[in-house]
Amino acid sequence: MREQSTLRGRLRHIIFDYDTLPAKAFDLALIVAISCSVLVVMLDSVGPLHTLYGPLFLRLEWFFTFLFSIEYLLRIYTAKSAARYMRSFFGIIDVLSIFPTWLSLFIPGTQYLLVIRFFRVLRIFRLLKLMQYVKEANFVRDSIAASARKIFVFLFFVFVLASIVGGLMYMIEGEENGFRSIPEGIYWAIVTVTTVGYGDISPQTTIGRVLAALLMITGYSVIAVPTGIVTSEMSALRRSRGKEVYCPNCPSAVHSDDSRFCRYCGTRLQKPEEG
Numbered sequence: 096m097r098e099q100s101t102l103r104g105r106l107r108h109i110i111f112d113y114d115t116l117p118a119k120a121f122d123l124a125l126i127v128a129i130s131c132s133v134l135v136v137m138l139d140s141v142g143p144l145h146t147l148y149g150p151l152f153l154r155l156e157w158f159f160t161f162l163f164s165i166e167y168l169l170r171i172y173t174a175k176s177a178a179r180y181m182r183s184f185f186g187i188i189d190v191l192s193i194f195p196t197w198l199s200l201f202i203p204g205t206q207y208l209l210v211i212r213f214f215r216v217l218r219i220f221r222l223l224k225l226m227q228y229v230k231e232a233n234f235v236r237d238s239i240a241a242s243a244r245k246i247f248v249f250l251f252f253v254f255v256l257a258s259i260v261g262g263l264m265y266m267i268e269g270e271e272n273g274f275r276s277i278p279e280g281i282y283w284a285i286v287t288v289t290t291v292g293y294g295d296i297s298p299q300t301t302i303g304r305v306l307a308a309l310l311m312i313t314g315y316s317v318i319a320v321p322t323g324i325v326t327s328e329m330s331a332l333r334r335s336r337g338k339e340v341y342c343p344n345c346p347s348a349v350h351s352d353d354s355r356f357c358r359y360c361g362t363r364l365q366k367p368e369e370g
Contacts, residue, residue, distance in 0.1 A: 107173035110166075125166070129192075132159035160196040167193060188214045238329040245324045253317060257284035260310055264303060272299045288314045 112118045132155075138144050139152040167189050174180040181190070192214075261281030268274040273296040274283065283296045287310050298304050356363055 103173055106169060107175070110170055110173055128159060128162060132156070132163075135159070156196060160193050163189070163193045234329070238325055241328040241331075242321075242324045246321050249320055249324070253288060256313070257281055257288055260284040260288075260306065263306060264298065267300060267303045267306070268298050272303070273297070284310060287311060288317055290314045290318070 108115070109117045109121050113122060135152055135155045139149070139156070145152065170180060170186075170189065171177045180186045258281050261279075261284040262277050263280075264283060265274045265277045265280040268280075274280050279296065286293055287307060290311070298307050
């Protein structure tokens with residue numbers, strides 16, 4: 096209570112907390128300012144709009160940059176550990192969101208890197224109390240991590256396949272049909288096997304079209320196999336965690352399997368299938 100009675104304590108509560116009306120208003124205003132600043136950068140990249148409103152966009156961009164620079168300095172001033180905040184994910188994103196504008200004074204054009212500022216909208220997770228879904232996000236992350244080696248092997252196989260087919264198409268079609276080199280043949284094979292199909296290069300011979308058709312059919316497995324791998328790991332992970340309990344209000348807290356209430360907030364613990 097004594098800490099919040101000081102100016103620094105009150106500012107820290109407004110800037111870093113989210114459970115009071117002033118803190119929520121600050122986060123909401125910050126998200127609106129971030130969205131407007133990113134919109135300015137996007138509109139400024141449109142040629143006709145830049146010609147008409149370039150000076151206005153420039154003034155707005157510097158206004159937002161000064162605003163976010165002051166906010167960043169206030170976060171450093173009010174943080175319990177300035178070094179810890181500066182090394183954190185949001186600390187790095189906060190400084191990157193203002194750095195491009197200052198850098199543009201020396202390297203023109205770098206101000207368009209400010210689209211990274213949109214990462215700061217992730218703070219809306221706190222405002223909307225979406226942090227209770229961190230456990231589900233961690234579950235997806237762990238499933239993907241467990242599938243990483245299998246997916247890597249599969250993607251390596253796809254790359255080898257694309258390299259072989261790209262070489263064959265270079266031999267079959269030749270430069271007269273757009274396949275000017277083996278790398279361009281590999282590019283065509285990757286575009287085809289991923290079912291993107293830009294159409295900038297296409298086979299003209301019968302053998303080439305047959306090979307392309309087989310590669311297109313193979314492309315369906317590129318979508319299905321990784322999905323099946325991750326789904327399988329999710330099922331295995333869910334079975335292994337079936338007996339775990341967690342608190343819906345403190346998703347990062349660790350509890351033993353026989354616990355009934357959260358050690359931090361006293362909320363009744365749940366099993367994953369009850370969430």
